[in-house]
Amino acid sequence: MAKFYTKISSRIQKFIEAQKIFFVATAPNNGRINLSPKGMDSFRVLDENRVVWLNVTGSGNETAAHLLENKRITMMFCSFEGAPNILRLYGKGKEIKEGDDGWNELIGFFPETPGTRQIFDITIESAQTSCGMSIPFFEYKGEREELNDWASSKGKKGIKEYWTEKNQESIDGLPTKILD
Numbered sequence: 001m002a003k004f005y006t007k008i009s010s011r012i013q014k015f016i017e018a019q020k021i022f023f024v025a026t027a028p029n030n031g032r033i034n035l036s037p038k039g040m041d042s043f044r045v046l047d048e049n050r051v052v053w054l055n056v057t058g059s060g061n062e063t064a065a066h067l068l069e070n071k072r073i074t075m076m077f078c079s080f081e082g083a084p085n086i087l088r089l090y091g092k093g094k095e096i097k098e099g100d101d102g103w104n105e106l107i108g109f110f111p112e113t114p115g116t117r118q119i120f121d122i123t124i125e126s127a128q129t130s131c132g133m134s135i136p137f138f139e140y141k142g143e144r145e146e147l148n149d150w151a152s153s154k155g156k157k158g159i160k161e162y163w164t165e166k167n168q169e170s171i172d173g174l175p176t177k178i179l180d
Contacts, residue, residue: 001130001131002128002129002130003128003129003130004126004127004128005126005127005128005129006049006126006127007048007049007124007127008045008047008048008049008051008089008124008127009048012087012127012129013045015077015079015085015087016043016045016077016087017045018082019077019078019079020039020080020140021037021038021039021078021080022037022038022039022043022075022076022077023035023036023037023038023075023076023077023078024036024038024053024063024073024074024075025073025074025075025076026062026063026066026067026072026073026074026093027066027070027072028065028066028069028070028170028172028174029069029070030172031170031171031172031174032062032171032172034060034062034063034066034170036062036063038053038055039143039144040054040056040113040143041110041111041113042054042055042056042110042113043075044109044110046109048124049123049124049125050121050122050123050124051075051089051091051122051124052106052109052119052120052121052122053075053119053120053122054107054109054110054113054116054119055116055117055118055119055120056113056114056115056116056117056147056151057115057116057117057151057159057162057163057167058117058147059166060166060167060170060171061117061163061167061168061170061176061178062170062171063093063095063120064095064118064176064177064178065169065170065172065174065175065176066170066174067093067094067095067120068095068174068175068176068177069174071092071093071094072092072093073090073091073092073093073120073122074088074089074090074091075088075089075091075122076088076089077089078132078135079132079135080135080136080137080138080140081137081138081139081140084131084132084133084135085129085130085131085132086129086130086131086132086135087127087128087129088127088128088129088130089122089124089126089127090124090125090126090127090128091122091123091124091125092122092123092125093120093121093122093123094120094121094122095118095119095120095121096118096119096120096121097117097118097178098116098118102119102121103119106119106121107119113148114148114151114152115147115148115150115151115152115154115159117159117163117167117178118178160179163178163179164179
């Protein structure tokens with residue numbers, strides 16, 4: 001049975017910290033819903049109603065475009081080992097880029113990561129847990145390094161060139177303002 005919460009309790013925070021993967025969903029007012037898996041050491045609970053997520057350069061920049069339009073975001077965590085559980089965090093997010101107010105405060109929460117693109121600062125409006133009894137068991141075998149290797153080989157200049165070419169618009173043509 002699903003249960004709703006108005007904050008991230010210490011129990012929910014411990015569950016989040018134990019997960020190796022999470023999923024992020026956003027949607028524009030009109031257009032495609034974006035749902036992406038995320039990993040790495042990229043998620044932090046700052047307090048009972050605030051989380052931050054370090055986003056790295058990828059093939060698209062849908063989350064930035066969608067949050068510029070309506071700020072809505074949902075993150076989902078699933079237990080792939082131990083007791084079954086699904087957690088959804090519902091909130092409003094904003095993008096923080098290097099040079100923006102708050103960047104220096106937040107970047108220190110994360111390890112240095114090649115290809116860092118932005119931090120999403122999310123105010124949690126509610127959390128929901130559900131049983132997760134249909135989620136299969138999976139064994140964690142380690143992190144993939146291909147994305148870090150790719151970003152390191154490009155260097156900061158090459159990453160900005162990639163943003164210019166691939167990350168300025170969502171797949172629905174919405175601006176991401178990555179270079180603003």
